[in-house]
Amino acid sequence: MSITLQHISKSYKKVEALKDISFEVKENELFGLIGPDGAGKTTLFRILTTLLFADEGTANVAGFDVVKDYKAIRQNVGYMPGKFSLYQDLTVEENLKFFATIFGTTIDENYELIKDIYVQIEPFKNRRAGKLSGGMKQKLALSCALIHKPKVLFLDEPTTGVDPVSRKEFWEMLKRLQQKGITILVSTPYMDEAALCDRIALIQDGKILKIDTPEAIVKHYPKTIYNIGANNMYQLILSLNAYEHSYSVYPFGEFVHYTDQRTNFELNDLKKYLEAENLTGVSIQSTKPTIEDTFMELAK
Numbered sequence: 284m285s286i287t288l289q290h291i292s293k294s295y296k297k298v299e300a301l302k303d304i305s306f307e308v309k310e311n312e313l314f315g316l317i318g319p320d321g322a323g324k325t326t327l328f329r330i331l332t333t334l335l336f337a338d339e340g341t342a343n344v345a346g347f348d349v350v351k352d353y354k355a356i357r358q359n360v361g362y363m364p365g366k367f368s369l370y371q372d373l374t375v376e377e378n379l380k381f382f383a384t385i386f387g388t389t390i391d392e393n394y395e396l397i398k399d400i401y402v403q404i405e406p407f408k409n410r411r412a413g414k415l416s417g418g419m420k421q422k423l424a425l426s427c428a429l430i431h432k433p434k435v436l437f438l439d440e441p442t443t444g445v446d447p448v449s450r451k452e453f454w455e456m457l458k459r460l461q462q463k464g465i466t467i468l469v470s471t472p473y474m475d476e477a478a479l480c481d482r483i484a485l486i487q488d489g490k491i492l493k494i495d496t497p498e499a500i501v502k503h504y505p506k507t508i509y510n511i512g513a514n515n516m517y518q519l520i521l522s523l524n525a526y527e528h529s530y531s532v533y534p535f536g537e538f539v540h541y542t543d544q545r546t547n548f549e550l551n552d553l554k555k556y557l558e559a560e561n562l563t564g565v566s567i568q569s570t571k572p573t574i575e576d577t578f579m580e581l582a583k
């Protein structure tokens with residue numbers, strides 16, 4: 284195993300940020316930690332990268348104990364924190380040199396590993412990091428986290444605030460790093476990114492709700508979901524919530540994801556009800572559950 288957590292708990296005074304967390308990440312796995320703001324993701328990363336002590340439990344990374352072997356862990360892991368971690372006043376190249384130097388290495392020595400990523404920002408190597416776009420900052424931060432050839436890479440919300448094209452490119456880069464033998468633990472609040480991981484842990488309020496492959500997680504969704512559309516979205520949500528048989532109602536893009544308390548029912552009855560509520564253009568179609576649907580169901 285590359286990462287093992289056993290019964291990890293951590294509180295900040297009265298706030299229980301992590302409650303009895305246990306799970307394992309296999310060698311060379313791309314593992315996602317999926318959860319909303321405040322779920323405890325950053326706290327977990329800080330414990331695993333030896334920046335914070337847990338109150339209870341034990342954790343191992345790359346075969347080392349996070350408390351006893353903290354120095355070895357720091358040599359063997361790369362960490363890209365959620366908040367921008369670079370020196371804004373240093374240039375792109377100076378930032379990378381700085382990180383290489385503190386790990387006792389050079390850019391040349393490990394260029395092969397970062398090449399794919401660094402070539403994209405190399406034309407701006409003399410620009411100060413503070414003046415880079417979101418996507419470029421993220422590439423520089425990733426290059427810096429990789430410059431000492433870590434065995435395990437921790438990425439805390441690496442795509443938050445990054446445009447959709449850069450987000451897609453970033454995930455393609457992660458796949459290539461995985462092919463080079465690096466184990467990756469990545470957190471994200473974006474459910475669509477969860478589908479790109481080998482396995483995911485859904486986390487909320489410091490607790491793991493479920494761990495499995497993205498496919499298996501959606502397979503276990505217990506109900507049929509309907510995509511419902513109408514001309515007045517706001518009224519549609521109100522009416523569905525007021526419907527006596529309604530089980531769950533969530534806005535989902537231009538539709539509402541709806542589940543019913545009954546296992547068998549006439550879709551036409553629901554349509555008639557919505558039309559009686561003065562809604563027009565009503566469409567109802569069954570749809571496949573997504574990771575977001577599963578998360579909402581588990582978090583209920």
Ligand SMILES: Nc1ncnc2c1ncn2[C@@H]1O[C@H](COP(=O)(O)OP(=O)(O)OP(=O)(O)O)[C@@H](O)[C@H]1O
Binds near residue numbers: 299320324327
């Ligand atoms: N230093 C701190 N002092 C007090 N409470 C804290 C501290 N750091 C985090 N918390 C609280 O612990 C809980 C978990 O926070 P954490 O930052 O680990 O979550 P997160 O999933 O990373 O969310 P975010 O993306 O918002 O950082 C939250 O309720 C947060 O307010």
